Amino acid sequence: MRNFYSTEEGITLTFSDIEEDSNGFEYIRFNFERENNSGFDFAEGVLPALRFDKLYGFSEDEIFDLKDYLRDNSFLIWEIAREKTEKHKGGEKTCLKPLKTF
Template identity: 35%
Template sequence: MMYPYMVLADGTEITHSHIIDNNGTEQVEVHFERATEKGFDSARCVLPTYQWKFNEGFSTEEIHFFEEFLRHNAHLLYRYAAQGGISCA
């Protein structure tokens, strides 16, 4: 399940997973999605490694912006992931 986190000014929606236990490492997957004329741009990053699982449609510059965004918001994303989303915080 993905929980809503934020919508950016350009309409990019950011959602996150619950805490995922990966061999003793707590991970959170963060998904970015934006509607386009042809469908959606989407990308997914795994915290804490900041490894991108996929990117379909976002530019390199946008991905760099998202990485910086994640570095500033990772602590909140982990907190909300542990609590079942921001509405439960």
């Protein structure tokens, strides 16, 4: 994943640049990751569908909260993914809406 978005309560969100599927529709792959005792919990999926393709270690309630987080921040995620400036390559952070407490 190219773009670091945020770390809230030990959960890190990263996402890809904008990609195109075979029908020409744009999408972004995202990855939530959290360290646990044996490695990492993760939730991987695709925007704008808010579809999770791979899940491990997160509860159903946590997945619901992650979807809310994506929904609340999707505009900024798309904006950052579209950015192609030197400023973005420098890793400057953007102010985000915080994750809900789990």
